[in-house]
Amino acid sequence: MAPSRLARPVAVRVARHFVYAIIQFLLMTLADLAGIVPSATAQSLGNSDPTYQALRNLTLGQESVSVNNVDLKRDAATFHLRSGTVCFVAPAAGKVTGAVFTGEGTLVLSAPPTERSMLKLLTKEDEFSETFSQMALRFTDSTYDDLKKAGTAASGNCDAGPLKESQRTTRHDLKNNLEARILQDVLNSEPGGLFMAFIRGRRYNDKELLAIDPNIGGEQVQFITYSESKSGIWASFPLSDARSRDQAGTRVSIDHQQLxxxxxxxxxxxxxxxxxxxxxxNGTRVVPFDLFPTLRVQSVTADGASLPFIQEDKNEDADFAVILPKALAAGQLYTLTTTYGGKDAVKNEGNGNYYPVSRMNWFPNNSGVEFGEFSSYDMTFHIPKGMKMVATGELVSESNDGGHNITVWKSEAPQTVAGFNFGKFKLQEAKLANPQYLVQSFANQDPPSWVQSLKQAASGDDLPTDGLHTGAAVALGTMNTTLLNKKALAEGELAIQLYTEYFGPPLFKHLQITQQSACNFGQAWPGLVWIPICYYFDTTVRHQLGLDLADRGYWTVVTPHEVAHQWWGHTVGFSSYRDQWMSEGFSDMSASLYLTVADKNPQRYVDFWNDERSLLIDRNAQGFRAIDAGPVTMGYRLSNSRTGSTSRGGSSIPKVHTYCTCYA
Ligand SMILES: [Zn+2]
Incomplete structure (x- = not known):
């Protein structure tokens, strides 16, 4: 386990909506895909809705039109169909939701000025113009009517290949359930606005996708390529029409979760x-949720009745969605109960160490809201006896029952997200008077198995033969993490007091600092932070693990940085990746303030900012500088195959602290 733990990719994102799924796919192609074994999980209660099944098994129908010099304009994209045939898919619930075009066509994309420089960089041309002879369309907007009106009835047959390929792509590669998304609009009582074009481009890539989805917040229009060798987001921007933009966004917002x-x-x-x-x-009938794919839904109920739901195989397009008995009106409240279960959302790392793999979707969370939505939570956890649970919110009660430790938690204030950490923890705590605040620090009594194996390797018992740190002699330093628990607590106390003085009180009245078995990243949730286990090792051990990073001061500021996210990220949220740089930037700025009071040597503060500067201007192994990658508002999109900044180069990875060593 050691190599994967040490080399855990920093930028793991959660598939939430179509564009988010695309992002996930793009990142997946950069990661190690080995070990994913397809399996056929039967869903006895799910996926049985007849309209959904009709969409899932969709083929071309009988209807086709000939087109000559037809323009199809969709937001910033103009398709010019010079000549050819359009064959429509068979209707589902009376609605035609797709077509295949064969002939001669061009696509011109007039992206807004903010996206033009990126497009120009990729195409080396002023105007983005692609030519194609085949394309599959999926839509719930007026495309069927528009093309029928513009063309003349024909009897030609079309090759169903592009349609089949688009179905294969969304299910197996992008892992996004497009049929569930289309079902939202087919069953909605209001007209839909989805438009997707899978283009076999001739000039740039034969796997291009133009996607327009009004049911997501932020940026509804995207142009991407998704071939194995060249995948990336070429352009991403909001709908251009202000009225359409007003109607865009997630269909529901979550008010309360009882978990x-x-x-x-x-x-x-x-x-x-x-x-x-x-x-x-108005008209919401199908509600998508973000749920970790291996957590399999057993039932969904509301008002005592079972509701149909959708969740495909865990290794494919496993998006969870619920079909309501009837459409909701705008402003209408609705409550439903979901039961689910499975492995892999949490991992047992040995010796009382548990790793929460899923951070945002271990329960049915809203789909595609980043940290822009605030909800209240009531949570109960049952964990094995002897383990200690630490979760977001206030601890209401703790008891033991039948071999389980049971804790109840309640959010102190609406939260952007909820989460937990647990293990065989030792606790150190301090009560602050100004502000009135409880700071707690939890570290595991024993190291996880991967650390144990390193220790054994050092003593010559059992040399691990794979990974970067084969046989590293790490027995010299101490690996007892509870010794540094006091240090983490002291850092947390000081940071809370200092930041309250500077920024005012945060939303939450307590902070729990916890050790996690991942080595090289930290993360912050409301009232709960995860600190990488390697923070708790002494410098000798970190050096032997090749994790010094000391010259960049990472280990000195990881705790104050994560604590700062209580203000930046969770008191002030962000609803788009475009704004995440502020959350990271303010947290780094806060950490530098921390250095001025924690360390009497003023040089530490100067060093910190010198390090930040060199992270921007030093060249990475590919010769790129972070400062040249693009504006900070491009967020994670700055790391791509062009800048080489996603290569696994360890500390040579340039980062602009938009998508840094922590997610929030
Ligand atoms: Zn951060």
């Missing part, structure tokens, strides 16, 4: 979530 979660000693999780949400628009 009852049980985790067994083998880390298997079972949950029961009672979710109350409000419909943001």
């Amino acid at each position: 009852d979660t049980k985790i067994e000693s083998n880390a298997e999780l079972t949950g029961r979530a009672t979710t109350t949400f409000v419909s943001r628009f």
Whole structure:
């Protein structure tokens, strides 16, 4: 486990909506895909809705039109169909949701000025213009009517290949359930606005996708390529029409979550979530949720009745969605209960160490809201006896029952997200008077198995033969993490007091600092932070693990940086990746303030900012400088195959602290 733990990719994102799924796919192609074994999981209660099944098994129908010099304009994209045939798919619930074009066509993309420089960089031309002879379209907007009106009835047959390929792509590669998305609009009582073109481009790439989806917040228009060798986001921007933009965004916002979660000693999780949400628009009938793919839904109920739901195979397009008995009006509240369970959302790392793999979607969370939505939470956790649970919110009660430790938690204030960490923890705590605040620090009593194996390797018992740190002699330093627990606590106390003085009180009245078995990143949730286990090692051990990073001061500021996210990220949220740089930037700025009081040597503060500067202007192994990659508002998009900044180069990875060593 050691190599994967040490080399855990920093930029792991969660598939939430189509564009988010695309991002996930793009990142997946950069990661190690080995070990994903397809399996056919039967869903006895899910996926049975007849309209959904009709969409899932969609083929070309009988209807086709000939087109000559037809322009199809969709936001910034203009398709010119010079000549050819359009064959439509068979209707589902009376609606035609797709077509295949064969002939001669061009696509011109007039992206807004903010995206033009990126496009120009990629195409080396002033105007983005692609030519194609085949394309599959999926839509719930007026495309069927528009093309029928513009063309003349024909009897030609079309090759169904592009349609089949688009179905294969969304299911197996992008892992996004396009049929579930289309079902949202087909069953909605209001007209839909989805438009997707899978283009076999001739000039740039034969796997191009133009996607327009009004049901997501932020940026509804994207142009991407998704071939194995060349995948990336070429352009991403909001709908250009202001009225359409007003109607865009997630269909619901979640008001309250009541989560009852049980985790067994083998880390298997079972949950029961009672979710109350409000419909943001008229006509909402299908509600998508973000749920970790291996957590399999057993049932969804509302008002005592079972509701149909969708969740495909865990290794494919496993997006979870619920079909309501009837459409909701704008502002209408609705409550449903989901039961689910499975492995891999949490991992047992040995010796009382558990790793929460899923951070945002271990329960049915809203899909595609980043940190821009605030909800309240009531949570109950059942974990193996002897383990200690640490979660977001205030601890209401703790008891033991039948071999389980049971804790109840309640959010002190609406939260952007909810999460937990648990293990065989030792606790150190301090009560602050000004501000009135409880700071707690939790470290594991024993190291996880991967650290144990390093220790054994050092003593010559059992040399691991794979990975970067084969046989590293790490027995010299101490690996007892509880010794540094006091240090983490002291850093947390000082940071809370200092930041309160500078920025005012945060939303939450307590902070729990916890050790996690991942080595090289930290993360912050409301009232809960995860600190990488390697922070708790002494400098000798870190040196032997090749994790010095000391010259960049990472280990000195990881705790104050994560604590600062209580203000930047969770008191002030962000609804788009475009704004995440502020959350990271303010947290880094806060950490530098921390250095001025924690360390009497003023040089530390100067060193910190010198390090930040060199991270921007030093060249990486590919010769790129972070400062040249693009504006900070491009966020994670700055790391791509062009800048080489996603290569696994360890400390040579340039970062602009938009998408840094922590997610929030
Ligand atoms: Zn951060």
